[in-house]
Amino acid sequence: MSALQNSNSELNVLEQSPLVDQSFSTKLHVPATDFAEECPVTLSMPTDQWENWKTDQERKFACKFHDQTPKYTYRRKTNGTGGRPATNIFYRVFRCHRRGHYQSQAKQRKAATSIRCGCEAMFTVTCKKSSPDMVQIKYHWRHTGHQPGTPSDLAKTPIDKEAREWIRQRVEEGMDWRGIKQLLKTEQEIMFKVWE
Secondary structure, rough: OOHHHHHHHHOOOHOOOOOHHHHHHHHOOOOOOOOOOOOOOOEEEEEHHHHHHHHHHHHHHOOOEOOOOOHHHHOOOOOOOOOOOOOOOOOOOEOOOOOOOOOOOOOOOOOOOOOOOOOOOEEEEEEEEEOOOOEEEEEOOOOOOOOOOOOHHHHHOOOOHHHHHHHHHHHHHOOHHHHHHHHHHHHHHHHHHHHH
């Protein structure tokens, strides 16, 4: 049996395992590779699809993009006077959750290190009045200071809503933290077999 057939059969075992929830078995994160040959890259898509694209990028590379749109872009004059006429319907800025550098205000050392590493990955979403059904995304996809999808990076990624819901369901089923950790350990062992 070839290595590919072996990993496929173990992946089927993973998907059929009663211990492993389907929402987790479909999240096989891999380290991020090149998104395109150049960075940044400009994308165009329908206005109603960009939020799904954002969610897909977050799941694919196991990182979060936080809305860091400057406040002044939300302000609009009610009387319509003064300044240049607005050309955008909306403009949003999203940055990687590992952006910036941690500067402690405390005099004592922290036990845990900061997740901030100065990552410059970001994207902007612009919807212009001239084409309200399309958005333009300028995507700076290269992450600096960390490699999305690696185990060390996954340890510093915030838990998503699906994972929180999965944990909440296990607690409602009567499982304690020891049982949940054992369940996750079993899933991890199966996943390592798939990767080998």
